[in-house]
Amino acid sequence: GENVEQHPSTLSVQEGDSAVIKCTYSDSASNYFPWYKQELGKRPQLIIDIRSNVGEKKDQRIAVTLNKTAKHFSLHITETQPEDSAVYFCAASGKDSSYKLIFGSGTRLLVRP
Amino acid sequence: SQTIHQWPATLVQPVGSPLSLECTVEGTSNPNLYWYRQAAGRGLQLLFYSVGIGQISSEVPQNLSASRPQDRQFILSSKKLLLSDSGFYLCAWGRDRGTATEAFFGQGTRLTVV
Numbered sequence: 001g002e003n004v005e006q007h008p009s010t011l012s013v014q015e016g017d018s019a020v021i022k023c024t025y026s027d028s029a030s031n032y033f034p035w036y037k038q039e040l041g042k043r044p045q046l047i048i049d050i051r052s053n054v055g056e057k058k059d060q061r062i063a064v065t066l067n068k069t070a071k072h073f074s075l076h077i078t079e080t081q082p083e084d085s086a087v088y089f090c091a092a093s094g095k096d097s098s099y100k101l102i103f104g105s106g107t108r109l110l111v112r113p
Numbered sequence: 114s115q116t117i118h119q120w121p122a123t124l125v126q127p128v129g130s131p132l133s134l135e136c137t138v139e140g141t142s143n144p145n146l147y148w149y150r151q152a153a154g155r156g157l158q159l160l161f162y163s164v165g166i167g168q169i170s171s172e173v174p175q176n177l178s179a180s181r182p183q184d185r186q187f188i189l190s191s192k193k194l195l196l197s198d199s200g201f202y203l204c205a206w207g208r209d210r211g212t213a214t215e216a217f218f219g220q221g222t223r224l225t226v227v
Contacts, residue, residue: 006156012201028192032213043203043218044157080173089157094212098164099145101207 002027002097006090006104013080014112015021021107022080023090024072030094035064038087047088048075080111115140117217119204119219130205132177132191136204139185144206146187148179149199163187164209198227214224 001028013019025033034049048063050057050073057064061080066073077084090104119136127133130192138144148161161179162170176195180188187204201223205216 011219019222030213032184034215046215047220049215095213096163099168099169099213100162101147101159101161101205102159103149 002102004104010108012110019077021075029096030092032093034074036089040113085111117219131194134189136187137172138206143209147205148189149203194226
């Protein structure tokens, strides 16, 4: 089955700097890669996603890149703000896994004011 | 619009007691349904996955079971809770479109087994 690895587990950046979180997946048949943000004590919420027919997607200060050959994808947050502080999860899904979403272990991002 | 309800929000149960967590989805039909568990400071572990009534995929051997008695109802159960069952349990749904889609999470149930 699919296995998703996520790095780093914690990330501390200065406000205004960029943050990058990286994930790798094992199933070459996976074709959907969402990113979720979870604030303390709350439910995870989708912030951006990408499908395997696209190499990059951007939404204001966040972007996701996908390298299918290497089976890895990354989340980029530019001009970080204190409210970006949260836990971020990547996930992967595809037909071979019956479209189940398999999550990475999460990255705790701290943006220092 | 679609909504997902999960209850209770918090639960404290003694070791050896039974468990029943319920999740319902409104505003859609034939959703894919998930139960995830999140241990303190950890990732989202997929416990059960369902693509239809009575169709349950168990992802991790454990002390828990799941049932889907109706199209939009998903129940997580245990006959006898263990201390290791403590965690944040999240129900989620996804659209059945014959392709991978995002999952929408319920508010979660924080379970403490004492």
